[in-house]
Amino acid sequence: MAQDDNGGIELxxxxxxxxxxxxxxxxxxxDPGTAVVLDDAPVNPGFPEHRLRITDRDPKHxxxxxxxxxxxxxxxxxxxxxxxxxxxxFPIESGKISxxxxxxxxxxxxxxxxxxxxxxxxxxxxxxxxxDKEGIDIRHPVRGTDDTRERSIEIFExxxxxxxxxxxxxxxxxxxxxxxxxxxPAVVLFRGLAPQNEDPVKDLKHTMWKAGMRLTKDxxxxxxxxxxxxxxxxxxxxxxxxDDTDDVLDEKAKAAVLLMRLKPEDLHxxxxxxxxxxxxxxxxxxICTHVGCPVALYEQQTHHLLxxxxxxxxxxxxxxxxxxxxxxxPLPQLPITVDDEGYLVARSDFHEPVGxxxxxxxx
Amino acid sequence: MSTSTDTxxxxxxxxxxxxxxxxxxxxxxxxxVKEFGRKIFPDHWxxxxxxxxxxxxxxxxxxGTFLTFFFQASMAEVVYNGxxxxxxxxxxxxxxxxxxxxxxxxxxxxLVRQIHHWAALLFVASIGLHMMRIFFTGAFRKPxxxxxxxxxxxxxxxxxxxFTGYSLPDxxxxxxxxxxxxxxxxxxxxxGTWISFLLFGGEFxxxxxxxxxxxxxxxxxxxxxxxxxxxxxxxxVVHKHTQYAxxxxxxxxxxxxxxxxxxxxKAGGFFFVVFxxxxxxxxxxxxxxxWEYGPYDPSPxxxxxxxxxxxxxxDGMLRLIPPHWEFEWLGRTWSFNIxxxxxxxxxxLALAALYPFIEAWVTGDKREHHIxxxxxxxxxxxxxxxxxxxxYADMWAAASGDLIAxxxxxxxxxxxxxxxxxxxxxxxxxxxxxxxxxxxxQKKDRSLALHGYESGRIVRLPGGExxxxxxPISEYDRWRLVSQESYxxxxxxxDSRGRITMSQRLRAALSRWFYxxxxxxxxxxxxxxxxxxxxxxxQPELEEAGPQH
Ligand code: HEM
Ligand code: FES
Numbered sequence: 010m011a012q013d014d015n016g017g018i019e020l021x022x023x024x025x026x027x028x029x030x031x032x033x034x035x036x037x038x039x040d041p042g043t044a045v046v047l048d049d050a051p052v053n054p055g056f057p058e059h060r061l062r063i064t065d066r067d068p069k070h071x072x073x074x075x076x077x078x079x080x081x082x083x084x085x086x087x088x089x090x091x092x093x094x095x096x097x098x099f100p101i102e103s104g105k106i107s108x109x110x111x112x113x114x115x116x117x118x119x120x121x122x123x124x125x126x127x128x129x130x131x132x133x134x135x136x137x138x139x140x141d142k143e144g145i146d147i148r149h150p151v152r153g154t155d156d157t158r159e160r161s162i163e164i165f166e167x168x169x170x171x172x173x174x175x176x177x178x179x180x181x182x183x184x185x186x187x188x189x190x191x192x193x194p195a196v197v198l199f200r201g202l203a204p205q206n207e208d209p210v211k212d213l214k215h216t217m218w219k220a221g222m223r224l225t226k227d228x229x230x231x232x233x234x235x236x237x238x239x240x241x242x243x244x245x246x247x248x249x250x251x252d253d254t255d256d257v258l259d260e261k262a263k264a265a266v267l268l269m270r271l272k273p274e275d276l277h278x279x280x281x282x283x284x285x286x287x288x289x290x291x292x293x294x295x296i297c298t299h300v301g302c303p304v305a306l307y308e309q310q311t312h313h314l315l316x317x318x319x320x321x322x323x324x325x326x327x328x329x330x331x332x333x334x335x336x337x338x339p340l341p342q343l344p345i346t347v348d349d350e351g352y353l354v355a356r357s358d359f360h361e362p363v364g365x366x367x368x369x370x371x372x
Numbered sequence: 373m374s375t376s377t378d379t380x381x382x383x384x385x386x387x388x389x390x391x392x393x394x395x396x397x398x399x400x401x402x403x404x405v406k407e408f409g410r411k412i413f414p415d416h417w418x419x420x421x422x423x424x425x426x427x428x429x430x431x432x433x434x435x436g437t438f439l440t441f442f443f444q445a446s447m448a449e450v451v452y453n454g455x456x457x458x459x460x461x462x463x464x465x466x467x468x469x470x471x472x473x474x475x476x477x478x479x480x481x482x483l484v485r486q487i488h489h490w491a492a493l494l495f496v497a498s499i500g501l502h503m504m505r506i507f508f509t510g511a512f513r514k515p516x517x518x519x520x521x522x523x524x525x526x527x528x529x530x531x532x533x534x535f536t537g538y539s540l541p542d543x544x545x546x547x548x549x550x551x552x553x554x555x556x557x558x559x560x561x562x563x564g565t566w567i568s569f570l571l572f573g574g575e576f577x578x579x580x581x582x583x584x585x586x587x588x589x590x591x592x593x594x595x596x597x598x599x600x601x602x603x604x605x606x607x608x609v610v611h612k613h614t615q616y617a618x619x620x621x622x623x624x625x626x627x628x629x630x631x632x633x634x635x636x637x638k639a640g641g642f643f644f645v646v647f648x649x650x651x652x653x654x655x656x657x658x659x660x661x662x663w664e665y666g667p668y669d670p671s672p673x674x675x676x677x678x679x680x681x682x683x684x685x686x687d688g689m690l691r692l693i694p695p696h697w698e699f700e701w702l703g704r705t706w707s708f709n710i711x712x713x714x715x716x717x718x719x720x721l722a723l724a725a726l727y728p729f730i731e732a733w734v735t736g737d738k739r740e741h742h743i744x745x746x747x748x749x750x751x752x753x754x755x756x757x758x759x760x761x762x763x764y765a766d767m768w769a770a771a772s773g774d775l776i777a778x779x780x781x782x783x784x785x786x787x788x789x790x791x792x793x794x795x796x797x798x799x800x801x802x803x804x805x806x807x808x809x810x811x812x813x814q815k816k817d818r819s820l821a822l823h824g825y826e827s828g829r830i831v832r833l834p835g836g837e838x839x840x841x842x843x844p845i846s847e848y849d850r851w852r853l854v855s856q857e858s859y860x861x862x863x864x865x866x867d868s869r870g871r872i873t874m875s876q877r878l879r880a881a882l883s884r885w886f887y888x889x890x891x892x893x894x895x896x897x898x899x900x901x902x903x904x905x906x907x908x909x910x911q912p913e914l915e916e917a918g919p920q921h
Contacts, residue, residue, distance in 0.1 A: 036623075036624065037623050037624075037739045037740065038739065039737075039738040039739035039740065040736065040737070040738040040739070041737055041738075041739055042735045042736025042737035042738060042859075043735050043736055043737070043859045043860050043861070043862050043883060043887070044735065044737050044739070044857060044858070044859050044860075045858045045859065045860050045892070045893055047893060047895055049895040049896050049897050050893075050895065050896065051851070051854040051855060051894055051895070051896050051899055052896050053619065053620065053621075053622060053851060053855070054619050054620075054847040054848055054851050055619060055620050056619055056620035056627075057619050057620070057848050096479055096480060100479070101455075101476065101477075101479055102455060102477065103455070104454075104455035104456055104457055104476060109475075109476065109482060112479060112480070112483075113480075113482045113483045113486070113655055114655045114656065115655075116479075116480050116483055116655070117483050117651055117652070117654060117655020117656070118652075118655055120483075120648075120651045120655075121648050121651050121652045121655065123648075124644045124645075124647045124648030124651060125644065125645060125648035125649075125652075127641065127644040128641045128642065128643070128644030128645035128646075128647070128648055129641065129645065130641070131637045131638070131640055131641030131644065132637070132638055132641035132642065132645070134637055134641075135633070135634050135635075135637035135638045135641065136638070139633050139634050139637060140634070141629075141634070143627055143628060143629060144410065144412045144627070144628065144629065144630045145412060145620075145625050145626065145627050146411065146412040146612060146625065146626045147624060147625055148612055148623070148624050148625060148626060148740075148742060150740065151515040151610065151611060151740065199570070200570075202570040202571070202573055202580075202584075203569045203570045203572075203573055203574055204573070204574050207574065209565050209566060209568070209569035209574075209575075210565060212574075212575050213565070213575075227671055228669075245671060245672075247671070256575070256578070256579075258577050258668070258669070258670060259574070259575045259576070259577065259578060261669070261670050261671060262551075262575070262576055262577060262670035263575075265670060265671040295671060296670070297555075299555065299690075299709065300551070300552045300554070300555025300556050300558075300559070300690070300710070301551045301552065301554060301555035301576075302548060302551060302552065302555075302673065303670060303671050303672065303673045304673075305671075305672070305673045306673070317673050317674070317774070318548070318552060319687070319690050319691040320691060320773065320774055320784050320788065321695075331695045331696060332695070333695060333784075333785055333788075334691070334695060334788075335690055335691060335692075335693040335694070335695065335697070335709045336695065336709070337695065337696050337697060337698030337707070337709055338698065364555070365554070365555035365558045365559060366558065366559055366698055366705045366707045366710075367558040367559065367564055367565045367568075367705065368558075368560075368561055368562060368563075368564050368565050368704055368705055369565055369704070369705075370704075370705040371700050371703055371704065371705055372703055372704065
């Protein structure tokens with residue numbers, strides 16, 4: 010770049026001087042590799058003659074272009090004034106969306122005028138009025154000249170000589186070691202991003218469900234009687250007392266459950282899970298086993314649950330096994346029963362971690 | 373230095389001159405003006421794409437700074453009590469409350485939010501198009517390979533900026549996006565659980581993430597984007613811009629307009645046009661109506677919700693994995709339904725980042741390249757690019773598979789299966805079709821250069837046959853067509869010890885793949901012969917039958 014003494018010569022001057030000096034041919038340095046280099050390559054015809062614009066030839070057009078440009082700039086000023094006026098004249102504090110839309114639009118359009126006025130005006134000016142003679146810069150190889158490169162090597166060698174960096178290997182290596190080691194404490198400090206004495210794996214393996222805890226409606230927290238759950242209905246469920254916990258969202262992100270009633274004969278129940286449903290009422294974790302979206306689209310006819318995020322589908326008649334989509338594992342089932350008053354309660358926590366898979370899931 | 377040379381040669385008076393003198397005596401600014409003031413920039417619409425990216429980033433900086441004066445990056449629970457009635461009395465994080473406040477209680481606040489968001493969408497889009505321009509014209513070749521890598525980093529950083537920003541308001545959609553990221557991270561082998569734990573400061577969603585993303589979004593990432601943009605532009609100046617082939621333009625010059633005044637006026641004006649268009653869109657079209665979504669809650673869902681467009685490809689890739697790709701092995705959970713898409717994305721992006729080095733190795737060409745290719749003239753590269761675009765587009769479309777299915781009344785299964793097939797076969801088909809088209813276009817150029825264009829005038833020869841008269845094209849137009857670079861396939865040669873190394877074999881195979889199908893470059897003699905033959909006498913020229921090359 011520093012070698013570029015050229016600073017944009019105009020074409021008219023260069024076509025006769027610089028171009029002839031540097032030629033129109035290839036003349037490039039470096040190994041062309043497998044490129045085909047022809048002795049008899051097509052010849053560059055050189056620059057075509059410069060054509061005058063209508064604004065160069067006709068003063069009337071030139072004056073009109075000038076008028077257009079300053080009119081646009083004045084319009085821009087008008088646009089700014091308009092935007093300020095719109096800000097003052099159109100309140101939004103009513104909370105009505107129509108007022109908000111109006112204010113947004115009117116302030117915005119004023120700004121649009123202000124911006125486009127400047128923008129289009131400047132471009133029009135440059136295209137129609139400013140001199141449109143193209144210029145030319147001569148390129149130089151990006152690499153430094155041989156002299157420069159030689160000198161820089163010399164400098165490095167001299168520095169090496171004067172410091173003994175290459176010779177005194179003990180100094181050099183111990184310095185490299187120190188430089189590698191010194192950022193490590195900073196890395197370790199970032200351990201503090203998560204609570205110090207907590208094990209994520211333990212947290213992930215449990216939810217707040219436990220034996221006897223009532224199933225309640227999301228978000229009201231009202232308990233659910235088994236008799237309320239009619240055939241084909243779906244309930245979005247949270248554990249009783251969720252709102253009294255410290256981290257409501259953290260707990261909810263693991264404990265959210267979907268409750269459905271099917272005909273008992275439609276359920277294919279595997280060994281050990283015989284008493285996990287109550288008279289065809291089943292509860293499954295609502296957190297997708299793919300990457301954790303809430304699975305909450307229930308197709309009553311097919312008894313399929315659909316996750317809206319990546320379309321995994323779970324078959325409730327077969328203990329929520331995956332029948333489509335990128336998920337791999339069935340949704341964990343929450344064992345349920347009823348208490349003395351007929352309300353649905355959990356028999357226990359889930360028997361496996363809910364939600365997305367993680368490395369230590371089976372450990 | 374003698375005193376006589378110190379007297380300025382140019383005696384100017386007046387305020388501007390005095391101010392300029394004052395500055396120069398303290399900053400040496402005149403050297404900068406001398407060096408850069410008349411620097412030449414070539415002109416072409418495709419060179420504007422990078423400018424759009426730059427200008428939308430400036431718009432983002434301006435509007436983002438405004439937003440910081442109001443936004444509260446905190447997940448502390450508050451009860452909403454602002455102007456928007458449907459959410460009154462609802463518990464939410466301070467982050468969402470302050471975003472609602474910007475929207476409903478700060479005049480012009482919604483406008484600024486929407487300018488910020490639309491500018492962000494345009495920012496990433498223009499970077500993508502800009503990358504494609506560089507790729508298809510070969511503007512990444514020596515000496516610009518490193519600048520391609522910087523540009524690639526900017527693309528990745530822009531996506532990261534977008535995603536962190538999208539997550540800040542802590543509304544239902546942004547929380548769902550974070551949920552997906554959390555699940556994705558947890559699925560990574562060995563480190564996943566801990567990375568998620570550290571990122572969220574405990575369990576998902578926790579109360580830390582918005583504040584942390586905020587630091588990334590307004591401090592770290594913008595600082596990196598700014599630094600890389602600065603470096604990117606320094607390199608553009610050092611290398612000088614590429615130009616398309618044209619009469620008088622060579623590998624040793626650059627032809628265009630000087631910075632002062634034309635380019636400054638054009639580019640400066642264009643900034644205002646880009647800004648104006650973004651504001652126009654933002655004042656007319658709602659984006660991200662967080663007041664309709666409400667606060668994040670891990671339980672509700674809405675079908676058919678879409679992430680911002682630029683994360684679509686990653687989301688789509690997740691969707692394309694078939695069921696049951698998760699295994700237990702050695703007592704650990706191997707979530708290949710996550711590992712595989714992540715690997716595919718990483719490899720795809722890595723290939724894009726490294727492509728310039730691959731092509732340079734195949735051609736062995738060590739010269740500088742300052743004339744941008746016409747995409748058709750490098751058929752294999754263009755075909756590879758097309759395959760990449762189709763691959764990306766298919767992943768991206770997959771992210772809207774559910775919408776496509778409901779809109780066209782198809783089953784989600786068939787849409788997904790079609791897209792799984794298209795992910796594999798789409799790029800292959802795109803590759804071959806593009807390559808054929810490029811070569812056909814080259815042949816057309818060739819015939820145009822040699823024989824001119826068909827004038828549409830039919831003439832009957834004395835012998836009775838009919839022919840169409842061809843009109844020659846001007847030498848300037850012809851130059852644009854014939855000044856192309858061409859490569860021959862690499863011949864395998866034993867090295868000095870009489871061996872052929874594996875890497876030589878690979879290179880030769882790649883070179884054959886790249887350059888086997890090609891037209892041999894035209895020579896001046898051929899052009900002149902054709903011209904002579906074409907209009908040496910008044911005889912109209914016959915259209916040549918059969919293959920010409
Ligand atoms: C490349 C750069 C950037 C991109 C792509 C980007 C993108 C976004 C997006 C998509 C949002 C969501 C906004 C919404 O829909 O309301 C957002 C929010 C926000 N951004 Fe940026 N941003 C960028 C840089 C910045 C910078 C540099 C700042 C500040 C100096 C900033 C400040 C903010 C703030 C305060 C919010 C939250 C306020 C709100 O949501 O209304 N952003 N950003
Ligand atoms: S999160 Fe349910 S399918 Fe991806």
